Amino acid sequence: MDMLKQVSLCLPALFCCSLSFADWIKPSVQAVESHTIKLRQHIHQHPELGNMEFKTSELVQKELKSYGIEVRHGFAKTGVIGILKGAKSGPVMALRADMDALPIEEKTGLPFASKVKAIYQGTETHVMHGCGHDAHTAMLLGAAKALAANKDKISGTVVFVFQPAEEGGADIDNFTQGDQIGSRKMIADGAFLQPKPEVIFGMHVMAGMPSGNIFYKDGAILNSADHLRIQVNGKQVHGSMPWLGRDPIYASAQMISNMQSLISRKADLTQGMGVISIGSIHAGTAANVIPNQVNMTGTIRSNHESIRQSILQDLPTLLEFNAAANGVTTKVEIASYAPVTSNHKTLTQLMQPSWTKINGIEKTHLLDHNASASEDFAYYGKLMPSLFVFLGATPLGTDMTKAAPNHNPQFIVDDATLKTGIESHIRFVMDYPKIANEVQTAWKNKQDI
Incomplete structure (x- = not known):
């Protein structure tokens, strides 16, 4: 009983000492x-x-x-x-x-x-x-x-x-x-x-x-964040005769749409999320001229490394085949900012x-x-x-x-x-x-x- 009393008397002192250390x-x-x-x-x-x-x-x-x-x-x-x-x-x-x-x-x-x-x-x-x-x-x-x-x-x-x-x-x-x-x-x-x-x-x-x-x-x-730069090269032609040229704008529109399939159809969304956004598109100088080139920049984001790597690996291939299907060529550059x-x-x-x-x-x-x-x-x-x-x-x-x-x-x-x-x-x-x-x-x- 006396020992318990002594311990109980010491506890407040120990608590105060501990408290004062961080005071x-x-x-x-x-x-x-x-x-x-x-x-x-x-x-x-x-x-x-x-x-x-x-x-x-x-x-x-x-x-x-x-x-x-x-x-x-x-x-x-x-x-x-x-x-x-x-x-x-x-x-x-x-x-x-x-x-x-x-x-x-x-x-x-x-x-x-x-x-x-x-x-x-x-x-x-x-x-x-x-x-x-x-x-x-x-x-x-x-x-x-x-x-x-x-x-x-x-x-x-x-x-x-x-x-x-x-x-x-x-x-x-x-x-x-x-x-x-x-x-x-x-x-x-x-x-x-x-x-x-x-x-x-x-x-x-x-x-x-x-x-x-x-x-x-x-x-x-x-x-994560990765920067994306895409150049699409076609053949310039009058807007009234697209069959004589190769339209990089039409191809680019398909690319922007098809890129989303890398997330909606290929990413394992039980693991996390991903998003591909195109933030700038530059092409052409006149309404009646199909231009020779389109330049796009964008960003790739994910909260899971496996989804990120899947996008980074598959994106260039997807765009190259998309370009080939439209008779144009493409140059795809990806630069890492952060995992x-x-x-x-x-x-x-x-x-x-x-x-x-x-x-x-x-x-x-x-x-x-x-x-x-x-x-x-x-x-x-x-x-x-x-x-x-x-x-x-x-x-x-x-x-x-x-x-x-x-x-x-x-x-x-x-x-x-x-x-x-x-x-x-x-x-x-x-x-x-x-x-x-x-x-x-x-x-x-x-x-x-």
Whole structure:
């Protein structure tokens, strides 16, 4: 009886000790919140296109150095790596943010709205952070600042990854040189070699999701994306005499229709989905002339790798036979942007309690389907267990169905959500070491990938 009494007396003390260990997180987030908001608004007001993030890169390096974090640069042209060694032994963990903006004219009316213009693919254009990468960069800097101030509590090493050109490069042909930008170039340039992370975490702010809310799922969370370019060559002729020529427009119309059969008749839709979309068609100069050539561009998306590979393999053959049947020729080019972004199941499931610590279970949401967009974060998941979550960007009390979407001139990010993003990074670093062995065992055994 006395022993039970002693144990019961100790339990509150143990609970308090456990609680106090993590008590520093929320005050630390609060301490860096104002600075993070200022950083985000500054970056938003001074956006830079992919591969051209020179000033943003300089700002990131300056901030990291001021926190006492080791800085390395020269990856993927403007990429930055920060390294923070904790006081205790443990795993190497990577946190990723992207830095680039979009060729969009901002129409938000915000006091810190962008008025910047820059050269994109040889043409001057307006520039805007229309996808929230300014928030991603600022949130990771805020987390870095808080973690650096509390490195005595960290078990392991944190690698802060600031990646350029997730949206593509402004200065190169993204179709033929896609492997020279973004995450693929960061990897190729050795950003993950010394030290070598065993796990990586990333997040994306999303319009139409309430501020301060986290959305996650295991398995596929974003689609793959492959670029498609088709040239159809016929024989030019007067529109009144099509039998004397070879009509590439008529052939192209059949191609667009027949491509859909690769999904409706050949893809195993019990495994996932696929979609082929033609976004541009260019041909001809006059109404009464059947042209010599048609050029089309499009995109291929899927949330399952086997469906993706089936489409990529069969599409050129289908188009070539379609062309032959119409007496024309075709040139088909496919360029990969990203495979399916897939969350490691064991990692995702074991990290779920960490998200509820931030704003409670009512603001933590398990998604029942993946998003249709794509992310080159997917390439990191080929190297190590990865976890990618969505963070609500739309102010509470707003009609979520009417929020301007990402990549829209009126897209906004609620600054109030930044603190949730900061804490998400910190919680990942603090909680992952407790589950590292289980996650790595599953990874090495090729389970839950």
